[in-house]
Amino acid sequence: MRIIAVAQNTFREAIRDKVLYVLLFFAAVSIFGSKALGWISIGQDIKIVKDISLASMSVFGVLIAIFVGTSLVYKEIDKRTLYTIISQPMHRFEFILGKYLGLMAILAVVVTVMTGVAAFYVMLLGGEVDRLFFLAALLTFWKLLLITAFAILMSALTSPILGALIVFSFYVFGHATGIFLDLPPHFDDTVAKHILEGIYYLIPNLANFDIRAEAANEVAVSGAYILWTLAYGALYTAFLLLLAILAFEEKDV
Amino acid sequence: MEAIVTQNLSKDYKQVGKATVHSLRDLNLQVGEHEVFGFLGRNGAGKTTTIKLLCSLIKPTSGGAQVFGENVRTRAARRLIGYLPEQPYFYEYLTPRETIDFYGRLQGLDATARRNEWDKLAELLDLGEIADRRIKGFSKGMRQRVGFAVAMVGDPPLLILDEPMSGLDPIGRRQIRELMLHLRDQKKTLFFSSHVLGDVEQVCDRVGILVQGRLTRTGRIDMLLGTECAGVEVVAAGLDDATQKALAGRAERYHVVEDHIFFVAPDQEVANSLVRDIHRLGGRLVEYTPMKETLEEYFMREQDNGNAATPDTQAQEAAS
Numbered sequence: 001m002r003i004i005a006v007a008q009n010t011f012r013e014a015i016r017d018k019v020l021y022v023l024l025f026f027a028a029v030s031i032f033g034s035k036a037l038g039w040i041s042i043g044q045d046i047k048i049v050k051d052i053s054l055a056s057m058s059v060f061g062v063l064i065a066i067f068v069g070t071s072l073v074y075k076e077i078d079k080r081t082l083y084t085i086i087s088q089p090m091h092r093f094e095f096i097l098g099k100y101l102g103l104m105a106i107l108a109v110v111v112t113v114m115t116g117v118a119a120f121y122v123m124l125l126g127g128e129v130d131r132l133f134f135l136a137a138l139l140t141f142w143k144l145l146l147i148t149a150f151a152i153l154m155s156a157l158t159s160p161i162l163g164a165l166i167v168f169s170f171y172v173f174g175h176a177t178g179i180f181l182d183l184p185p186h187f188d189d190t191v192a193k194h195i196l197e198g199i200y201y202l203i204p205n206l207a208n209f210d211i212r213a214e215a216a217n218e219v220a221v222s223g224a225y226i227l228w229t230l231a232y233g234a235l236y237t238a239f240l241l242l243l244a245i246l247a248f249e250e251k252d253v
Numbered sequence: 254m255e256a257i258v259t260q261n262l263s264k265d266y267k268q269v270g271k272a273t274v275h276s277l278r279d280l281n282l283q284v285g286e287h288e289v290f291g292f293l294g295r296n297g298a299g300k301t302t303t304i305k306l307l308c309s310l311i312k313p314t315s316g317g318a319q320v321f322g323e324n325v326r327t328r329a330a331r332r333l334i335g336y337l338p339e340q341p342y343f344y345e346y347l348t349p350r351e352t353i354d355f356y357g358r359l360q361g362l363d364a365t366a367r368r369n370e371w372d373k374l375a376e377l378l379d380l381g382e383i384a385d386r387r388i389k390g391f392s393k394g395m396r397q398r399v400g401f402a403v404a405m406v407g408d409p410p411l412l413i414l415d416e417p418m419s420g421l422d423p424i425g426r427r428q429i430r431e432l433m434l435h436l437r438d439q440k441k442t443l444f445f446s447s448h449v450l451g452d453v454e455q456v457c458d459r460v461g462i463l464v465q466g467r468l469t470r471t472g473r474i475d476m477l478l479g480t481e482c483a484g485v486e487v488v489a490a491g492l493d494d495a496t497q498k499a500l501a502g503r504a505e506r507y508h509v510v511e512d513h514i515f516f517v518a519p520d521q522e523v524a525n526s527l528v529r530d531i532h533r534l535g536g537r538l539v540e541y542t543p544m545k546e547t548l549e550e551y552f553m554r555e556q557d558n559g560n561a562a563t564p565d566t567q568a569q570e571a572a573s
Contacts, residue, residue, distance in 0.1 A: 005358035016346040087308040088359040089332040252311035
């Protein structure tokens, strides 16, 4: 009940915020603008539109997760709205989970709208939208949930600007975790190698959630892979949320 | 049962590379049920820290506190407290009606109970006209009324108010003062901080004075002020210039209005000696008025004593 109240309020705040519409506008522009790239690569326009639509879903979703997520808790402390909330007879974790669920609902709406618009546009151009396209959108959403959990953890620990930088780095390195493992030979038997390997295992491999190329080129992806990736994301998300709850539990506000 | 009890409640703030700030030191306080308690102190004295500790926004470094016997760190305690922060902020995109509904939900009230709460609070705090306007454009006075409404959702027996009159215009202050008196009549326990002494004098049963994180005095205002004589005004007539000047040496100050001479003696002993001499030198006693200290004078004296008593805190403040 209390978690839902906080979640609904978070959702309402974002819905009444102009930034969301600005981001959605640019996302729509990038989907419709993708046709321009399609003209350059003759005969590939449907693939390009699908590819760019899924990419813009990921990029704009991440922007929302970073900008909204990293300021979510911090802003409440800064503006002192939190004072009257956590002095209520509620658990602090209810606040964190409510905030997370609210932001999750916003991302769900954003991804659904963008998927709908992209699918409509592909069909308008005479292409077909198959199950894989929607699965690619689902995995993108799943990745956003993981990033949001990390953003909320950062929000409980640090300022929005520093938090946004850290989450952005997390996003970039999460897409390129391989660089921590594929090290040149002169790293062999060094402390740096062990540290970088540690980072490889610590940072989630966000590239796992990316089946954009397969969706655009209609290359089959196994159901087992999809299920494994969903479970992988859910576990990481739960772990990050647990850390966010623990960080917030002890925090002086 | 006492509404608030604290035992050696302390809060330190440690900062890397800076001296530790002792925001509150060993606070031992009891506030009785149905009492209106004013917590006085200058900015930075530790008033807000105490309130945040009571509302469990921050954790004590040592010591503890209970409200109506419940540890303040528990949800059971928070159910008994209505809290108004200094210059309260609420979600700007919500209206007062939505705000009260939201806090009602956080308290676990069902829809009917929330509607009833709104009706009751809107009438008491005159929120009807602004019920469906977004808080974004509200004045400080309007926000304060919404703040009181939020603090009173769920009808808690204890209200903790942080500077409830700060930043308000005279009309706003009067409204809040009247509201506090109304709540006192409703047998609520009120604990509030302030540095506006006139307001405190008008609504409080008892006050506590906090100087640099230490509670230096608590008591009923009349008792605190009654223990100290702030001087005696002695008005005389029929004294020539030379006599006036001779007697004035013993007074703290004096002035002449037509044929009346006003002496202010520091205490009754000096005043009595002045009276004897006025009679002896052929003058006439017109008035003899022992003066009581005002709360402001008392407060200032406590500040000075407190500052002298805790030089280490001054050094720490200077260091930080």
